[in-house]
Amino acid sequence: MADPGYASTLPGAEAAAGLVMSTLAADINALGRAANSIENDAYAIQARYDPRRSWAVSEVRDREGRLEAAKVSSARTMLPPAEEASSLFAAAHSGGGVLPVSGAPRKPPYPPAVVNALALAALAALGYAGENARANTDALQFDRVSQGCLGMSKLNLFQCLAASRPNYEDMFCLGRHVVRDLATCSRGAAMPAPIVTVSDVTPADPPPRTAEPIIITPVPPPAGPARAPEPIVVTPASPPPSATPVPTPTPSITERLNTQPGRSPAG
Template sequence: MLSTTRTRAALTAIAVVAATLLASCETPPPPPPPLVAAPPAPPPITLSSSIVEKASAFRGYMQRAGAIGATFENPDQIQASLKVGVGYEPKQFLSGATAYAAVLALQDPTYVASVRAFATDPAQRQSIINQLVADPAYAVGFKGSDTAAGRIIDTLGASGLQLYTAGKAVKQAAYDVQRAKWSTLPVLDRDGRLAYAKTMSATPGLADSADVAALQQASMGGVPLVPAPPADPAAAVTVSGPRSAPPPYKPLVIRGLAVAALAALGYAGDDKLPLIEAVMAEPASAMCLNMAKLNLYQCLAVAKPHYEDVFCLGQHIMIDTGMCVLKASGAALPYEPPPPPKPEPVVTKKKPVAKKKASASAKKKS
């Protein structure tokens, strides 16, 4: 019995030794993989509050001026409408249109995503920024630029056409209102109203705080912008969903895309405002607005009865400004019928005048 117990103990010891030897021969487990740092998050989309305010000032003017009606019952209505219409400074107005274009482009998810794909790598991000600053047309190369451009062209084009259409109705009212005797009376303080027009044309427009908040949210990809309802539903211009607009684009559209791209890269905040304003500068389109203002001053300088002020309002404030916005955006221009041909002058042949015979008395004198 004792020997059996010893035998079992010996076998157990041998088994333990064998297990230990086998364990020592096994391959050790691989070490855990090293921790890989997550890629840095792209910087947030940033658009300077000053840029958003310019966009709001532009959008607000277009809504107010486009709402001017064509029914005038007294001189005060005319002068009130003139004060609304003259209230923009051309340089800020154009800058505001470009800023608004940038906000619209930031509402295109494909365009924003394609730009932000380059924002995580610092070196690549800086290279893209340098390219955009040196040549804003570089923004056209990103995926989604065609639909972002379509959104800009259609929205600005609809706004410009709304103002143009309302201006055509006001211009017609300059002829219709002449049936009222008061419209033929001379305008009071003609020099004062001209001075006011020049002062307001040199004063930057103000933004609406509620509209600024809506535009700021829209620039971050928030709630889509909803255009204001037109004053005349019959003259409303419907803007459908975003469409693809192939290049080439007008400079305003290109610069709006470039500002949107810089904002998507987190490089358009308040600290970058001077650089963004340089990217937005586009002097060629400003010539159209400056000419509209010059024609307005000349019109007001010679206008005497009230109905002539209505003509100045309709033609040189509303029609001309609306046309400038249409041209700057690259939208289709409204059809303008050619003026009727002038009648050719009727040439009448003169009959030869017969020489009178000298009288007998004259012959005697000679």
């Protein structure tokens, strides 16, 4: 089929998509509840009062053989029971339906698994979904998203089984990587992606605050008896010392003779 999405535009596609997604949601939710039960029980059997504790804490028998058996089983093709397959095949060709399902119409866009399911239903209604059209039907049953998710789940299961020692760990591996992963992978491929609303960007750090001056008010001293002001004693500065007269030296005899009147200096 060149364009599987064309079936999503046909009349009645929205009602059919609602039935497909409602049926898948019921199965996915049932798998989720089963996974919760198994995982919770893996913890409960470790309690001292639980009669299964002795088995829970004992080591897994033939761990290597059990891991190898799990790998072999995972490679086998799992077919539905013949009676169930025949009933579904008849319902697909008659258009009457045999499953007690109901669901509100769903508008596109649809997940790839739902698009392929609508295309298969359209081919069956036209009579082109039998053994003579295996090329078309096989291609529509392949979903790349589911294959990648289930392939990773299988690897996680093998690693979990290889690392488990007591039986309660082995039990937890089955609940987590067989039942829960099957529900998770199915939900991712067949259910619409949740709508994520992104709010405005909020800075992680608050804006810097402006430093405000800190005003310190001195604490007034405790009240006490009034004190009279003390007089301020001003000491006058000492006057500068008076100059001591330098004594005039006594003239010598020669100076006295030279200073006598009427006597020439050459004398």
